Amino acid sequence: MTTISISQFKDYEGQTVRVGAWIANKRSSGKIAFLQLRDGSGFAQAVVVKADVAEELFALAKGVTQETSVWVTGTVKSDGGRTPLGFELEVTAMEVIAESVDYPITPKEHGTEFLMDNRHLWLRSRRQHAIMKVRNELIRATYEFYNQEGFVKIDPPIITSSAPEGTTELFETDYFGQPAYLSQTGQLYMEAAAMALGKVFSFGPTFRAEKSKTRRHLIEFWMIEPEMAFFDHDMSLELQERYVSYIAKSALENCRNELELLGRDLSKLEKVQAPFPRVRYTDAIKFLKDEGFDDIEYGDDFGAPHETAIANAHDLPVFITHWPKDIKPFYMKVDPENPELVLCADLIAPEGYGEIIGGSQREDDYDRLKEEIIKEGLDETDAYDWYLELRKYGSVPHSGFGLGLERTVAWISGIEHIREAIPFPRLLNRIHP
Structure with a gap:
């Protein structure tokens, strides 16, 4: 048989x-x-x-x-x-x-908290099965894309001695008598890998101790982080466009049944093809003010309503570029045409799903980077000495970005809450099961 x-x-x-x-x-x-x-x-x-x-x-x-x-x-x-x-x-x-006796999740309606308490069983449902298949396809297509583009997969450490984007959103732990942190990004290590291997990408868990309860946030989530030597800002944006277009197409081709079961409007995904619109931060501020957002001022970061308004003005994912230097991390390269801005971009997904990619050209000048590290009050002689040395021994222009897998799964699947986009979500009020 x-x-x-x-x-x-x-x-x-x-x-x-x-x-x-x-x-x-x-x-x-x-x-x-x-x-x-x-x-x-x-x-x-x-x-x-x-x-x-x-x-x-x-x-x-x-x-x-x-x-x-x-x-x-x-x-x-x-x-x-x-x-x-x-x-x-x-x-x-x-x-x-x-035999299964008194299975708790029946075909009737159940509340979200009940389902989350029984997440280990809820995964068996048709809907959750479909979402996990879409997630798997995006991961598969990611590896396929970067392999075709000549990238090398690198695994950065999860326990780190430094905080790339500040310590306020990090989980601190004792590392044999000295402080260490659960990684919020593998970027700094990926820059080192790019100096060795040219084009690299990582895929792994990251952690943010941000006390947020929105439908867009997780405490533990997975990131795809490419880093490219000899890449400027525009080259990075073009790669991001190709990558996002590629995974959207792969989901349509290989998970059509799952997307239809989830009720996804496939016509919206079919529109996701490079190139994507690019809007400068200053123009985005003007747009928001014209739309009646009186709460936003130049120098502010965007919240969910602002990102949604910008996204709704476009059928495609949209880049917000050239942000003020003062509100972005120290490692971003200054715009040579305006030292108050940095060469960076956030990619906003359509339909109110918010930022799915953050990226920039990295500062490749030793003296400028050292100055920024000191200005941030960081320790350039210990935690960041090795990072500075990347600019000391054959520095080159380089760029990179990070894509949040769960936000992307939520967008591609058309689901409302990010908690369904990961097998076992870690939320502000949930660490079980």
């Missing part, structure tokens, strides 16, 4: 196979039982016809409980196009592996 997964049904039409699965749901009448199977690779209907099977099998099919694990044997048949899978299983035998 051939054992296959649900995703392989299309290759076994007319054949008798065995599938290991869980019972996601069921319904039955006096003469037929319909079992909704799931096995991780997908969902499929199994049909048990009373007249065609032993009495014991039909009784088992009618009585089997939600999330019981089973071996099911049957013939793969076309379902006439009723489902995205296109096939179902006509059951001839079934064996219970382990």
Whole structure:
């Protein structure tokens, strides 16, 4: 007997196979039982016809409980196009592996807090399954894109001795008698790697001790952080455009069924093609004031309503470029045409999903960078000595950026809250399960 997964049904039409699965749901009448199977690779209907099977099998099919694990044997048949899978299983035998009793998440509506308390089980639902498949596809496409672009994958440390963007949003820990921090970005280390390997990218967890409860924030999230030697600001923006366009296209091509199940408007994703609009910070401030945002002034960072207003003026992701130097991190390169600005950009996703990328050209001059480090009150002789040395031994123009995976998953999937975009979210009030 051939054992296959649900995703392989299309290759076994007319054949008798065995599938290991869980019972996601069921319904039955006096003469037929319909079992909704799931096995991780997908969902499929199994049909048990009373007249065609032993009495014991039909009784088992009618009585089997939600999330019981089973071996099911049957013939793969076309379902006439009723489902995205296109096939179902006509059951001839079934064996219970382990019974599920009083499964807490039933087909009825449940509150969000209840579902979050049962996140380890909520992941089994069709919706969460679809979101995780989209997440996986964005990760797969990311590796594919950067491999094709000639990048090398590098893994920066998670425990660091310095704070690239200030200590106020960092988790501090004791590292054998000295302070250390959970990484909020791998950027500084990626710059070192770029000086060795040219074009590099990292993918890993990052941590922000920001006491925020908005639908856009997580305490622990995953970042894709490319860093490129011999790249100026404009070259970096062009790479970002290609990358975001690439992963959006990959999601459309390889997760269409999942996106449709989530109710995503695919026409909006189909528009995501480079080039993206570029708006200078000063022009964005003027736009917001013209739109009636009296709370925003030059020198302010943008909040969610401001980003949404800017995004709604465009069908595509939009770059906000050339920010004031005073509100950006010390490592960004000053605009040669205006020393009050830096060569950086935030990429704002459409439809109110906010910033998904932050990036800049990095300061490559030793003396200027040292001056900025001292001005920030940071320790240039210890924590940042190695970072400064990158400008001492063959410095070159270089740029980089970071894309927040969960915000991007939320945008591509069209889901409202970022907490569904990661398997086990860490929020201000949640560290369980």
